[in-house]
Structures are given as structure tokens and as C-alpha cells.
Amino acid sequence: MTARRRPSxxxxxxxxxxxxxxxxxxxACGVYFPATLLAPIQPASxxxxxxxxxxxxxxxxxxxxxGATAVEAVGFDDSLKTSGDxxxxxxASISKIVTALVVLDAKPLKGGSGPDITFTAADNAxxxxxxxxxxxxxxxxxxxxxxxxxxxxxxxxxxANNYAGALANWAFGSNAGYVKAASAWLSEHHLDHTxxxxxxxxxxxxxxxxxxxxxxxxxxxxxxxxxxxVSTKSLAVPGVGTVTNSNKLLGIDDVVGIKTGTLDQxxxxxxxxxxxxxxGHTVTVVGVMLGGRDHDSLDADIQRLLAGVKAGFQTVDAxxxxxxxxxxxxxxxxRAHAEAAEGVSRLVYGDVGVTAVPTLEKVGSARAGSxxxxxxxxxxxxxxxxxLKLDRPVTEPGAWWRITNPGEVF
Numbered sequence: 001m002t003a004r005r006r007p008s009x010x011x012x013x014x015x016x017x018x019x020x021x022x023x024x025x026x027x028a029c030g031v032y033f034p035a036t037l038l039a040p041i042q043p044a045s046x047x048x049x050x051x052x053x054x055x056x057x058x059x060x061x062x063x064x065x066x067g068a069t070a071v072e073a074v075g076f077d078d079s080l081k082t083s084g085d086x087x088x089x090x091x092a093s094i095s096k097i098v099t100a101l102v103v104l105d106a107k108p109l110k111g112g113s114g115p116d117i118t119f120t121a122a123d124n125a126x127x128x129x130x131x132x133x134x135x136x137x138x139x140x141x142x143x144x145x146x147x148x149x150x151x152x153x154x155x156x157x158x159x160a161n162n163y164a165g166a167l168a169n170w171a172f173g174s175n176a177g178y179v180k181a182a183s184a185w186l187s188e189h190h191l192d193h194t195x196x197x198x199x200x201x202x203x204x205x206x207x208x209x210x211x212x213x214x215x216x217x218x219x220x221x222x223x224x225x226x227x228x229x230v231s232t233k234s235l236a237v238p239g240v241g242t243v244t245n246s247n248k249l250l251g252i253d254d255v256v257g258i259k260t261g262t263l264d265q266x267x268x269x270x271x272x273x274x275x276x277x278x279x280g281h282t283v284t285v286v287g288v289m290l291g292g293r294d295h296d297s298l299d300a301d302i303q304r305l306l307a308g309v310k311a312g313f314q315t316v317d318a319x320x321x322x323x324x325x326x327x328x329x330x331x332x333x334x335r336a337h338a339e340a341a342e343g344v345s346r347l348v349y350g351d352v353g354v355t356a357v358p359t360l361e362k363v364g365s366a367r368a369g370s371x372x373x374x375x376x377x378x379x380x381x382x383x384x385x386x387x388l389k390l391d392r393p394v395t396e397p398g399a400w401w402r403i404t405n406p407g408e409v410f
Contacts, residue, residue, distance in 0.1 A: 043362035044394065046326035046338055046372070051356040054316050059350040061308040064301045067267060067291020070210035071309060074218060074284040076349040077381040080211065088193050088207035089290050092261030093136075093159045093246075094271050095201035097220050098194070100152055100229075102178070102185045103171045107148065109225050114148025117170050126162035135161040135202050136246070144239040149225070156229050158243035159260060161200040168199035175199070191215060204265035210288050217258050217271050217286040230257030247272075249299050253306050258286075260295065268292035272302060278313045281347045285309055312350045318377050319344040325358040325375055325388055332397035336368075338388040344377045352380030358388060365396045 063069050063083030073079040107114065124142045131137050138160035146154075148167075155163040168178040175198055182196040194208035194216070208216070220226045233251065234244045247270065249255040254276035261269035269292065274285045287305065292298030319340050326338035338360055360373035373388040 043364040044328045044330050044334075045362050046328050046360040048326050048358055048360065049324050051325070051358075053354045053356075054318060056316060056348065056351040056354070057312060057314045059308070059312045061312070062301075062304045064289065064292070064305075066293070067289065068210040069287070069289045069305070070214045071285065071287030071305060072214050072218075073309065073313075073349045074286060077352065079349045080214065082210055084210070084291070086209055086211070088195065088209050090204040090263055090266035091194075091201060091206055091208045091213065091290070092263035092266040092269050093161075093201040094208070094213065094216075094259050094261040094269055094288075095196060095199065095206040096155055096159065096164050097216060097226070097230075097259050097271065098182055098186070098196055099164050099168055099178075099199040100156060100226055101216075101219060101223065102182045103148075103152075103167055104223065104225060105185055106171050106181060109149055113150070116145050116147055117151055117166070118143065118145040119166060123162070123166040123169070126165045130161040130165065130200065130202065133161075133202050135200065137162045138243065139240050140166065141239065146237065146239070149229075150237055152225070153229050153232070153235055154237055154240055154243055156226070156259065157232055157235060157245050159246045160243075161202055164200045165198075189215070189219060201261055201263065201266075204263060210290060213271055213288040213290075214286050217273055217288065220258055221273055221284065221286065227257065230259060248295065249302060253303055255306075262295070266290065268295045268298040270295070270298055270302060274306060276310070278310070279315045279347055283313065283347075313347060315345055316348050316352075316354060316379060317343070317345045318354050318379055319356060319375065319386060322391075325356070326360045326373065328363050328372075328390075328394055330394065330397070334394050335392075336363075336394050337391045338372050339391050340375060341371075341387045341389045344379070344384050344386060346379045346382065348380060354379050360388065363390075363394050366390055366394050368393045 061081055068084035068089055070082045119140050119142060121142055124140055127137050127140050136159045138154050138158050140162050151163055151167050154160050155167055172178040172181050178199055179196060186194050191212045194212045197203045197205040234242055236242045246260045249272060254274040256273050256275050258271045258273050269290045271288045276283055289298055289302055321340060321343045323340045324337045328336045355378045357376045358373055363372055368390050370390050371387045372390055375386040375388055377384045377386060
């Protein structure tokens with residue numbers, strides 16, 4: 001029987017080395033695979049998409065070369081635009097708007113017609129007084145009784161000076177009482193560049209600035225009684241007859257009031273307001289033009305100005321649903337966009353400035369529709385925040401990518 005040969009020493013060594021290497025490989029695999037498969041992956045950062053602001057309309061307003069003008073789109077930031085001088089100017093019968101507001105502050109109508117006012121001989125004398133000054137007047141027989149509302153109607157619609165004077169005397173007892181009340185009211189409403197010496201406007205010392213008068217116009221429109229009266233074209237008043245509005249622009253180019261003024265020292269003046277529908281929004285514009293040559297040319301200048309104002313409105317679509325503001329791209333091939341979940345549009349006046357600044361989070365794994373950031377949208381002085389959401393999922397890397405990309409994993 002042949003004896004079995006023993007393996008040589010070198011062969012034993014090689015065998016042991018092989019077994020050790022195999023064991024080492026098995027141990028390494030037992031550590032490497034779990035480590036690569038379970039190691040956390042750094043979340044992906046987004047590449048931000050730059051915002052391109054929409055093109056906006058530039059204001060192109062046609063102002064007259066005379067006097068002083070101001071116009072404002074109510075509720076629109078920085079919309080007050082002016083032309084001409086800024087000093088106080090004589091305002092003629094625009095004074096009657098102050099008179100009406102001061103009287104109603106002391107003796108409000110409260111939705112009705114107010115108390116009765118019976119005209120006396122002193123009231124009747126105002127007719128001759130103001131007629132002698134070439135002022136507008138209306139019949140005022142002694143003993144005629146009208147409501148406070150009716151007196152306001154004649155004073156504002158016909159611009160009858162004797163009715164404005166009688167109303168002030170009725171409410172405050174005398175011109176001095178009226179001036180004291182008017183001064184306090186003007187101060188309370190921060191109309192610091194407006195001075196009233198009497199209630200009608202026949203005194204050229206009744207002065208104001210164009211910007212104060214725009215503020216006055218807004219106060220008048222906010223009073224429903226005055227707003228209704230100044231928008232009335234004509235009205236029959238018992239004992240007086242039919243009174244017709246002195247504002248010839250009323251009802252033209254959406255003009256809804258407010259008050260004319262005419263005086264040698266003031267020229268032709270008009271405090272005006274329009275209310276119109278623009279791209280689904282009701283827009284109010286208040287303006288004033290002082291120092292015109294006559295009312296026909298003044299009205300034409302106001303119409304040119306209003307055409308430019310109307311053309312200055314536009315709806316800015318700053319953000320649309322689905323607009324992309326960031327992109328996530330992972331090293332294992334996923335790609336997703338951060339999209340605006342809501343649109344942002346606003347009616348603006350002129351060039352107001354539009355910005356949109358995204359803030360995006362890092363993303364590990366996330367489902368489609370997950371919120372991954374916010375978009376801060378600023379249009380003029382108004383800011384809106386819009387959520388940014390993924391248009392598709394961002395997933396964890398697969399096992400093969402983890403195993404074959406250790407440098408990215410660890």
C-alpha cells in the first residue's frame with residue numbers, strides 16, 4: 001500500500017493565505033455592503049432659477065402748463081402725481097366741500113334728510129349780498145323750509161353761495177363760528193395747507209394746495225351723503241326750482257363728481273373723481289386742477305390727463321402656477337423642479353417694481369407635491385408668500401449605485 005504524500009510547506013502556506021484572504025473578503029463584504037447600503041446620503045441642494053420680472057407700463061401723464069394739478073389712483077402705492085406749483089392757491093367754490101363736511105360733522109344726516117331749516121330775513125339778505133359779488137345764487141324766500149339735505153343739494157349741485165352761507169350760519173351761528181369749526185376740522189384731518197375764511201369760496205383768501213385737495217376729495221367720497229349729492233346731475237327742489245350741476249364733466253369719462261370753482265383770483269378749478277371698472281377691478285381716481293383759463297379748456301385738459309391715468313393701469317402676472325424656481329438633481333439620476341403652487345397677479349398703476357425671492361430647503365427623499373420652500377413675491381408695496389412644491393419625487397439611491405459609488409456614499 002502506497003503511503004499518502006504530505007503537502008509541502010509552501011503549499012500549506014498558500015492554502016492558509018487563501019483561506020485567510022477569503023475570510024477577510026467575507027468579513028469585508030459583511031461590513032462594506034451593510035455600510036454602503038445603510039449609510040445616510042447627504043440631501044440634495046437646489047439650483048435656484050433666476051426670476052425675470054414682467055415688463056410694466058410706464059406712466060405717461062399729460063399735465064397742463066398752468067396752475068397746480070394733482071391726481072391719485074386711490075389705494076395704489078405712490079400713485080399721487082403732481083404738476084405745477086405747490087403753494088396754497090385760491091380754491092373758489094371748492095370751499096363748499098369743506099363747508100359740507102364741517103356741517104355734517106356737527107350735524108350728521110344719519111341716513112335721513114336731517115332737520116328742517118326755515119330761512120329768515122337774514123338768510124334772504126344773503127341772496128343780494130352774494131349776487132352783488134357776481135356769485136352764484138338760488139331763490140331763498142323768507143319762510144321757505146327745506147331739509148338739511150336739500151340745502152346741501154342746492155349749495156353743492158348749483159353751487160349757490162347764499163345756500164352755503166345760510167347753512168354755515170344755521171350750524172355755527174355766525175361766520176366766526178364757522179371759521180373756528182372749519183379750522184379745527186382741517187387740523188383734525190391734517191389738511192395743514194388749507195385755510196378757510198368763509199363758507200362759499202368768494203373770498204380769495206380761501207386757499208389750499210393741490211395735494212390737500214386730493215385728500216379732501218377722498219374724504220368727500222367717503223361720506224355717502226356728499227358722494228351722492230355731488231354725483232347728481234340735476235334735481236327739483238321745492239321753492240327753488242330745478243338745480244343743475246355746475247360740473248359739466250359729470251358722467252363723462254366715468255367722472256362721478258366732485259366740485260367746480262370759479263373766481264378771478266383762482267381761475268377755473270375742478271376737484272374731480274372717477275370710478276371705473278378696469279380689468280375686473282373698480283378703481284377710483286381723485287384729482288384736482290387749479291388755475292385754468294376757463295372751464296371748457298380745463299375740462300379738456302382733465303380729459304387728457306384721465307386718458308393717461310387709465311392707460312397706466314395693467315394686471316401684472318408676477319408668478320404663474322407651475323413656474324420653476326429651483327431644480328434638484330441627484331448624483332444617482334433623479335431630477336425634480338420646485339414649482340410655484342399658486343399664481344400671483346395684481347392690478348398695478350404705472351411701474352411699481354416686481355421681485356420674487358425663493359428660499360429652498362435641502363431634500364433627501366420626498367414625494368411629488370412636497371413643499372420644499374417658499375417664494376416671497378413683492379409687487380410695489382405688497383408682499384405675498386407662495387409655497388414651492390416638487391413636480392416629481394426625489395428618491396433614495398438604489399443598492400447598486402451605493403455599492404459602486406463608495407466615494408459618494410462615505
